[in-house]
Amino acid sequence: MKNKVCKFISVISVAPIISLFVLTAIYLHDRSVFGGVLWYGISIVFLTILPISAYLLEHILPAYKTQGRKGERKLAFVMCIAGYVLGTIVGLLFHAPQGIQLLFVSYLVSGGLLALINSLIKFKASGHACGVAGPCVALIYFFGLKTWYVILLLIPVFWARIAMGRHTFKELISGAMIGATGTLLTILLFMHL
Template sequence: MKSNTIAIAISYIFNASFYSIYLLPIFVDLKDIFSIALSIIFLGIMPIIFIVIQSIRGRIDMFVSQRKERPKYFIPALIGYLTGYILFSLLNKSMLALYHLTYFTVTFTIFLISFKWKISVHMAGICGPNTFIILTLGEKYIPLYLLSILVGWARYRLKAHTFLQLFMGGIIAIVVTFFTVIYMR
């Protein structure tokens, strides 16, 4: 049972919305409070606000475990990511704009897949941003991929996903992020 408690904690700590915020200090000046605040809204709050509300009301669990329930909860995230991309583009903050765009393209891809198949958003939420950081800031960040082992273990331990769903969540995020960054640079 203790390993389930640890797996649950890992699942909450490395939620895709939270992880997007954890990485901001790597490439955003912490004195740029405006950009950080906007990023927290678009990357951290908008993607999960309706999930939190519906979870509190007892309509879904926090991880939206049922595949058929998932698609509608991607919409606020997609709106947040796209809004962030547009706003940061207009503000000439190209790194933040691209970061938001990669979140949009990965999430849109997973949104489409989720109509037919359950895929790990947790793994996508680790592998996509890590790929972005590595492609834009260098290979020294490759060890961040080790977090995917931890998160994958947690989601598998909780029986939230099969190995294939975990693997595909990570691979799709890596590939979509790679092509988004390469195309937009």
């Protein structure tokens, strides 16, 4: 039973699924952030659909399929970064509302920092923790400090990832700090534009 709960938490806490929850919560709370349903849909394409396609493509692309979990992790990073880069470019080129541009850039900064640290330092900072912590900071920004408690969503993620033997506490803390810092820096940047 414990393994099933851990697996469930791990599946629903991947960055693309969290982005779907976050985008929908913001859209339902304040549609003006999106300027209409079009940018809501575009955001879902680049922050959810394109990144989550990695889990389907992994079964089709032989180079990743033969690597098992390692290949799945690599492809997930590639597709997430592709979605974040393309979303940021589309948002800037087609003048997305500022809140959407902020979300795209925050995902790009956090995901880019995570990829950079994991590849250059050969440290396995948690993508799950990054993909939860950054969006939690974004939710606090959009909903106000009264929603500080969303950070508590990291507790079951930490528990599940440690229980499954996928990460150490240090890797989870590092991932969370990367996501939170990347998003906070993006918010500060946008506040000064």
